[in-house]
Amino acid sequence: MQLLKKLKKASPGWFLLTVGIIILLLIPNLNIIINLFGEAGENWEHVRNYLLVNYFQNSLILVLATGLLAAFLGAGLAWVIAAYNFPGRDFLSWGLILPLAIPPYIGAYVYQGMFSYTGPLQTFLRNKFQLRLSQQYFDFMNIRGAIFIYTIFLFPYVFLMTRAFLSKQSASLLESSRLLGKSDNTIFFKIILPLSRGAVVAGSSLVMMEVLNDYGVVKYFGISTFTTAIFKSWFGMGDLPTSVRLAVMAMLVIFVVLFIEKLLRGGRKYSYSTSNIRPVSRRKLEGSRKVLAQLFTYGVFFFGFLLPTVQLLYWSFLSRGGGLMETLHFAFTSFLTGGGAAVLILTGAVIIATTARMSSNFVSNLLARITILGYSIPGAVIAVGVLLFMLQLDGVLSFLQTGFGIEANVVLSSTLVMLIFAYAVRFMGIAFNSVNSGYEKIGESYFEASRTLGKGVTETFFKIDLPMLKPALMSGFLLVFIEIMKELPLTMILRPFNFDTLATKAFEYASDEMIYRAADLSLVLIFFSAAAIYLITHHRRRKNNAVRN
Amino acid sequence: MQLEIKNLTFAYNKKEANIVDNFNLEVKKGEVVALVGASGSGKSTVLRLTAGLEIPDSGKISIAGQTVAGDHKFRAAEKREVGMVFQDYALFPHLSVEKNIGFGIDHLSKSKRKARVKELLKLVNLEGFEKRYPHQLSGGQQQRIALARTLAPGPKLLLLDEPFSNLDAELKDKIRGELNQIIKEIGVTTILVSHDREDAEFMQAREIIMN
Numbered sequence: 234m235q236l237l238k239k240l241k242k243a244s245p246g247w248f249l250l251t252v253g254i255i256i257l258l259l260i261p262n263l264n265i266i267i268n269l270f271g272e273a274g275e276n277w278e279h280v281r282n283y284l285l286v287n288y289f290q291n292s293l294i295l296v297l298a299t300g301l302l303a304a305f306l307g308a309g310l311a312w313v314i315a316a317y318n319f320p321g322r323d324f325l326s327w328g329l330i331l332p333l334a335i336p337p338y339i340g341a342y343v344y345q346g347m348f349s350y351t352g353p354l355q356t357f358l359r360n361k362f363q364l365r366l367s368q369q370y371f372d373f374m375n376i377r378g379a380i381f382i383y384t385i386f387l388f389p390y391v392f393l394m395t396r397a398f399l400s401k402q403s404a405s406l407l408e409s410s411r412l413l414g415k416s417d418n419t420i421f422f423k424i425i426l427p428l429s430r431g432a433v434v435a436g437s438s439l440v441m442m443e444v445l446n447d448y449g450v451v452k453y454f455g456i457s458t459f460t461t462a463i464f465k466s467w468f469g470m471g472d473l474p475t476s477v478r479l480a481v482m483a484m485l486v487i488f489v490v491l492f493i494e495k496l497l498r499g500g501r502k503y504s505y506s507t508s509n510i511r512p513v514s515r516r517k518l519e520g521s522r523k524v525l526a527q528l529f530t531y532g533v534f535f536f537g538f539l540l541p542t543v544q545l546l547y548w549s550f551l552s553r554g555g556g557l558m559e560t561l562h563f564a565f566t567s568f569l570t571g572g573g574a575a576v577l578i579l580t581g582a583v584i585i586a587t588t589a590r591m592s593s594n595f596v597s598n599l600l601a602r603i604t605i606l607g608y609s610i611p612g613a614v615i616a617v618g619v620l621l622f623m624l625q626l627d628g629v630l631s632f633l634q635t636g637f638g639i640e641a642n643v644v645l646s647s648t649l650v651m652l653i654f655a656y657a658v659r660f661m662g663i664a665f666n667s668v669n670s671g672y673e674k675i676g677e678s679y680f681e682a683s684r685t686l687g688k689g690v691t692e693t694f695f696k697i698d699l700p701m702l703k704p705a706l707m708s709g710f711l712l713v714f715i716e717i718m719k720e721l722p723l724t725m726i727l728r729p730f731n732f733d734t735l736a737t738k739a740f741e742y743a744s745d746e747m748i749y750r751a752a753d754l755s756l757v758l759i760f761f762s763a764a765a766i767y768l769i770t771h772h773r774r775r776k777n778n779a780v781r782n
Numbered sequence: 783m784q785l786e787i788k789n790l791t792f793a794y795n796k797k798e799a800n801i802v803d804n805f806n807l808e809v810k811k812g813e814v815v816a817l818v819g820a821s822g823s824g825k826s827t828v829l830r831l832t833a834g835l836e837i838p839d840s841g842k843i844s845i846a847g848q849t850v851a852g853d854h855k856f857r858a859a860e861k862r863e864v865g866m867v868f869q870d871y872a873l874f875p876h877l878s879v880e881k882n883i884g885f886g887i888d889h890l891s892k893s894k895r896k897a898r899v900k901e902l903l904k905l906v907n908l909e910g911f912e913k914r915y916p917h918q919l920s921g922g923q924q925q926r927i928a929l930a931r932t933l934a935p936g937p938k939l940l941l942l943d944e945p946f947s948n949l950d951a952e953l954k955d956k957i958r959g960e961l962n963q964i965i966k967e968i969g970v971t972t973i974l975v976s977h978d979r980e981d982a983e984f985m986q987a988r989e990i991i992m993n
Contacts, residue, residue: 688885
């Protein structure tokens with residue numbers, strides 16, 4: 234009876250499927266830890282003695298500085314959007330999410346291109362004003378430049394989370410502070426910021442994980458971090474044991490970040506005891522304050538989306554459609570891979586979330602933790618783990634094949650199967666979160682009503698849960714899809730020979746200073762991402778309106 | 783006995799005290815029983831345990847002479863033939879009234895199902911509402927559809943969880959009268975849960991105080 238109670242209403246079929254998926258998700262990460270105790274590679278000593286400190290330093294500076302700056306930028310913007318009305322506010326409330334559509338590695342080469350000696354800015358200054366400034370003013374390719382790039386393209390994570398939190402706060406809080414004679418600045422620093430600490434920290438830790446995951450920006454700027462080091466030891470030196478050790482170190486940094494997050498969020502949970510929550514009524518801004526708010530918000534939008542996009546359009550125009558067929562080809566590959574993988578990942582996430590819902594709190598929390606783990610681990614680390622796993626599987630397969638005298642020569646490593654599996658390990662958490670929040674919104678009573686009307690778990694799932702989950706599935710699909718489209722480190726390491734996506738090809742062209750060719754590919758990528766963001770935000774908005782009417 | 787509960791004990795969480803502690807209840811066929819108590823007295827939990835939505839820690843539940851929980855047995859909710867009207871009605875929002883009511887009787891042929899839905903709509907006084915969707919109904923109408931849906935498969939037991947809590951005072955009197963009439967008309971064994979003793983009196987139910 235007790236065991237039954239723990240599993241609660243989960244049927245054995247669902248539970249076994251879930252355990253299978255969870256084990257597959259865990260193996261690559263466990264593999265890395267086990268391999269740590271194996272023999273060190275030939276380059277390890279050199280790396281440890283001369284390079285490791287540098288990797289640590291660079292990674293930490295990038296992560297902490299970006300985390301902090303993105304927190305302030307994102308929270309400040311969220312406050313302005315949530316509390317004030319000014320011309321352009323409605324557009325910016327989703328326009329400020331658009332920087333997320335530009336992967337940082339694309340942003341990096343665009344900014345570098347703009348500021349370089351032959352770029353538009355310096356050319357303009359030279360030709361119009363005969364200005365020849367020292368190149369050090371335009372040097373983007375350093376840590377400061379990387380921090381700027383990460384902040385301007387990743388802050389929307391903080392913005393989104395903080396804004397969502399603020400919109401759930403009761404207006405009476407803000408209004409009573411105003412009635413108590415506090416200025417808006419005081420309210421922001423004394424009430425809003427402390428209250429939304431949890432949301433800001435959560436968003437900022439997402440930003441930090443993205444920074445640790447990134448390969449493109451640091452590689453392009455020539456900054457050594459754990460990710461680039463893993464690449465170098467694997468591709469450059471073919472030294473898998475050394476990349477494994479580096480991967481473990483990178484995981485350590487992640488655990489530090491997660492620990493700091495826990496610490497900062499604290500045990501305190503601020504939430505409302507009343508159910509009477511009105512949205513904040515926004516104050517209309519006039520005069521200089523209006524101009525200031527517009528300068529701030531439009532300024533961020535300009536640098537985070539408009540400027541790089543216009544620059545890309547200009548470059549693309551200069552290339553005069555030279556690589557049109559090629560662009561279509563890579564767009565097609567990306568679309569197919571991303572779409573197919575997203576469907577598979579979402580299916581897995583639905584199975585896990587459905588089982589979690591039917592299990593006790595302990596089991597469902599455990600399932601959630603494991604599923605989300607992959608998203609906090611850098612892509613390069615997962616790639617190493619998946620690679621190890623697939624090599625082991627190939628060993629087993631070849632043993633079986635020779636054992637049974639089959640000459641099929643099936644291998645998994647360096648195939649699309651391996652890449653898609655790695656995507657699943659990394660992005661299952663995103664899909665799971667979407668499905669899970671969908672389930673939370675639906676509640677349990679529909680499920681229970683169906684059960685008391687004589688339908689089993691599986692029949693209820695297909696007839697009731699699945700149709701009601703549709704919006705959550707839609708946004709989960711879109712989120713995973715754009716993540717895969719933009720993904721770089723996993724794809725670079727694990728892709729099959731001669732396989733390229735928009736992301737890898739754009740990065741390759743940019744690295745080879747073929748920015749015109751890279752521009753076309755980048756624009757397609759940005760267009761799809763922006764469209765997905767538009768669909769997700771506007772779908773939600775429509776639903777909110779429907780509820781209000 | 784239509785329902786027999788012996789020494790039923792249950793806690794949602796091991797760290798918390800038992801919300802249902804050694805509870806006993808016998809309900810005769812056709813009887814209407816009201817469990818009355820403040821919130822947290824475990825009255826709704828008894829309903830959930832009876833329906834098979836929760837698994838008891840110990841004790842025994844029998845419905846129409848068959849053990850459904852206890853003695854190392856546990857019969858899942860969908861196999862108990864127990865109908866429950868939820869506090870928030872839980873009408874499936876993506877299905878029409880007709881499909882909601884027909885949900886539990888899809889083993890019947892299409893024509894028989896249609897006839898049964900019609901019969902039930904007549905019972906709850908909402909004839910002609912087949913094609914509507916839940917969000918197009920008022921609160922009182924939603925409750926009556928939920929009742930019709932629950933009664934459609936002909937359950938051995940009807941469980942009503944706080945059936946009047948979502949209704950305003952004026953509507954409440956009317957609904958209580960209607961509900962009472964419907965239950966008496968079909969003679970279904972009923973257990974209802976309420977925090978208000980007046981509900982029990984109005985429904986002419988045997989009152990059981992829980993605390």
